Amino acid sequence: MIRAALPGAALALGLAGCAASPPLASGLPSGLPRSLELRETPFFAQEDYQCGPAALATVLQASGVAVEPSALAPQVYLPKRHGSLQAELIAATRRRGRLPYLLPGTGDALLAELAAGRPVLVLQNLRFQALPAWHYAVLIGYDTGRNVAVLRSGRRERLEMRWQSFARTWHFGGRWAMTTLAPGVIPLNAEPARYLESAAGLEAAGQRSGAAIAYEAAIARWPDEPFAWLGRGNVAYAEGKLAAAADAYARAVTLRPDDASARNNLAQVLADSGCLSEARRKIDRARALAAGPALAATVAATRLQLEKNDQPAGATCTLADRRWPD
DSSP states (O other): OOOOOOOOOOOOOOSSOSTTOOOGGGGOOTTSOSEEEOTTOOOOOOOTTOHHHHHHHHHHHHTTOOOOHHHHHHHHOBGGGTBOOHHHHHHHHHHTTOEEEEOOSSHHHHHHHHHTTOOEEEEEESSOSSSOOEEEEEEEEEETTTTEEEEEETTEEEEEEEHHHHHHHHHHTTSOEEEEEOTTOOOTTOOHHHHHHHHHHHHHTTOHHHHHHHHHHHHHHOTTOHHHHHHHHHHHHHTTOHHHHHHHHHHHHHHOTTOHHHHHHHHHHHHHTTOHHHHHHHHHHHHHHOOSHHHHHHHHHHHHHHHHOOOOTTOOOTTTTOOOOO
């Protein structure tokens, strides 16, 4: 099965920029309150170099996962680096059954998550780009009247930073921000590619039931998004539900006829269902469409497998009652 690579979302410019960032009030999106603070957000005072586990435990608990920093530290803390990398934080989030949704690099995106009741884990560089001092904190609020961001940070349960200072440190940190979502929860302004990439990561981490919920939510939100149907098909196939997988892949092919990934997967399911002649037609079409060496190699391997597949005498196609897209 192919989990097709999703197109990456470009890092956008927005409210939070460099040292010349304007005051918060001048760029507040319409419809948002002038001040907001998620006061019920948990707080864990970090130990030395342990801002990663503490910040991650904060957002995970806020999303309904009961976990302490001490339980996360072995998974995310790298002693030789005296800190945590984003990849470890993302992987640990998936292990706890949550989608690590990476936000666009804009202040608007941060504020929208706060307005939805979700604190945001951010990476800051508290010094300079040439001499970094990396730090994870959790943004829990803001106040336009006093022009401040409010954070859970280090040993401070409530740290206020002048908005421009926060914007600068976040900008120097690469504008990296993450929220943790229960499967099925989709941010109001979510981008399909970002969300589906998170769902695919959850699936790859073995959290199949959570991934299935996420894909179903994506289909409800974006019914014409082929990658959502591809994800549904992957989960169904892994669970041995061949008819459901075939229907999902067929829908993905209908929505995106030039996608070799969905055609490859549909061919595999058809072959597993005893529909060899139809499977061979699908894989030949996939081979003609495959772009890039990795995808072409996968399609070629599927085709070789079909060529070696000798159907037993008397075998029937269990999906013969369906019509498949050309």
